Amino acid sequence: MIINDLFFAKNILEQGELVAIPTETVYGLAANAFDAAAIAKIYQVKNRPQFNPLIIHSNSLERFSHWGIHLPESAMALAKAFSPGPITFVVPKSALIPDIVTAGQNTVAIRIPNHPIALQLLSELAFPLAAPSANLSGMVSPTSAEDVEAQLGSQIAAVLNGGKCGVGLESTIISFVGDTPKLLRLGGLSIEAIEQVLNLKLDTNALINNENPEAPGMLSRHYAPHTPLYLDAAELHLNEADYAEMAFIGFQKKHPKIIGSNQIILSERGNYAEAAQNLFAAIRQADALGKKLIIAELLPPENLGLAINDRLKRASVKG
Ligand code: TXA
Ligand code: MG
Numbered sequence: 176m177i178i179n180d181l182f183f184a185k186n187i188l189e190q191g192e193l194v195a196i197p198t199e200t201v202y203g204l205a206a207n208a209f210d211a212a213a214i215a216k217i218y219q220v221k222n223r224p225q226f227n228p229l230i231i232h233s234n235s236l237e238r239f240s241h242w243g244i245h246l247p248e249s250a251m252a253l254a255k256a257f258s259p260g261p262i263t264f265v266v267p268k269s270a271l272i273p274d275i276v277t278a279g280q281n282t283v284a285i286r287i288p289n290h291p292i293a294l295q296l297l298s299e300l301a302f303p304l305a306a307p308s309a310n311l312s313g314m315v316s317p318t319s320a321e322d323v324e325a326q327l328g329s330q331i332a333a334v335l336n337g338g339k340c341g342v343g344l345e346s347t348i349i350s351f352v353g354d355t356p357k358l359l360r361l362g363g364l365s366i367e368a369i370e371q372v373l374n375l376k377l378d379t380n381a382l383i384n385n386e387n388p389e390a391p392g393m394l395s396r397h398y399a400p401h402t403p404l405y406l407d408a409a410e411l412h413l414n415e416a417d418y419a420e421m422a423f424i425g426f427q428k429k430h431p432k433i434i435g436s437n438q439i440i441l442s443e444r445g446n447y448a449e450a451a452q453n454l455f456a457a458i459r460q461a462d463a464l465g466k467k468l469i470i471a472e473l474l475p476p477e478n479l480g481l482a483i484n485d486r487l488k489r490a491s492v493k494g
C-alpha cells in the first residue's frame with residue numbers, strides 16, 4: 176500500500192514492522208535498527224544473505240554520536256561537505272547496534288539521507304532505521320514508490336511515498352576504519368568530488384576485482400533484469416534481423432540499427448546526474464519491453480559514469 180502519511184509510517188516502524196521509505200538515492204526497506212526481530216524481517220522479505228550487512232540511517236551526526244557511533248576526524252570534512260547526501264561512512268560499531276545489522280562485523284555503515292520526508296521521519300523517531308534498497312536481493316533498485324509496490328507490496332505494511340528519487344544510484348560507501356579512507360562502493364557521489372574535499376587519493380583496492388571488465392565472472396550479479404543484458408553487441412555475432420528483437424539503453428544517442436521505440440536514452444544532453452537518475456527506471460523499462468535481449472552502452476569512465484558503469488556491468492553478469 177502506498178501511503179503519504181508520515182505518522183502512519185512512524186507508527187508501523189515503532190511496532191517493529193517494515194516500511195519502505197524514500198531517500199534521494201533509492202527507496203529503502205526500513206526497520207528499527209535497535210530491534211533485531213524487526214531487522215530479521217528485512218533479510219527475510221528481501222531474501223538477502225545474512226552475511227550482507229545493512230546501512231543505518233538517521234537525521235544528524237549528533238544523534239549517531241549519542242548512540243555511540245562517531246565519525247573519525249578524517250571523515251568530518253566529507254560529512255560537512257556532503258551530509259545529508261549520497262555518502263555512507265563505515266566506522267567502528269556501537270554495542271547498541273544488534274549483530275544482525277552488521278552481519279557480525281565490528282563496523283557499522285551510517286548515512287544521513289538527503290530527502291525531506293526521510294529526514295522528517297527520522298527526526299520523529301527515537302531510533303535509527305536500518306534500510307537496504309527496497310528490492311528483492313539481486314534485482315534492480317527501486318527509484319519510485321510504484322517500483323517498490325510492484326515488487327514488495329504484498330509483503331510489507333506500507334510504502335511511504337516521496338516521489339521519484341533525485342540521485343537514482345545508491346550511496347557511495349567509504350570505510351574510515353584503516354589508515355587511508357577506502358572506497359567500498361561506487362555510488363551517487365563521485366570519487367572526484369570526494370577526493371577534492373579530502374585532498375587525497377582514496378584507496379580503491381577493494382573495488383579492483385569488480386572493476387575489471389576482463390573478468391565479468393568476478394562481478395557479483397546484481398541489478399539483474401529478466402531479459403539478458405549485454406554491454407558489447409560484438410560478442411553476439413548479430414544478423415540484421417536480430418536488431419528487431421533488441422532493446423537498447425544508451426547514454427546520449429540512439430543506436431542506428433535498433434527500432435526507435437525499443438530505445439531508452441539516459442540523458443540526451445550528456446549529463447551524468449540525469450543519466451544516473453534515469454538508470455534503474457531505464458533498466459526496468461527495457462526489461463518490460465519483453466525483447467530477446469538488452470544492449471546497454473557504457474558511459475565515459477569518469478564522474479558518475481563510473482558508478483553507472485559499475486551497475487551496468489553487474490546487470491550484465493549472467494547467473
Ligand atoms: O543509497 C543507499 O545506500 C541505499 C539507501 C536506501 O540508503 N541503501 C543501500 O543499501 O544501498 P544496500 O543494503 O542495498 O547496500 C548496502 C551496502 C552493501 O553492499 C553492504 O555490504 C554494505 O553496504 N555495508 C553495510 N554495512 C557495512 C559494513 N559494516 N562494512 C562494509 N560494508 C557494509
Ligand atoms: Mg541494494
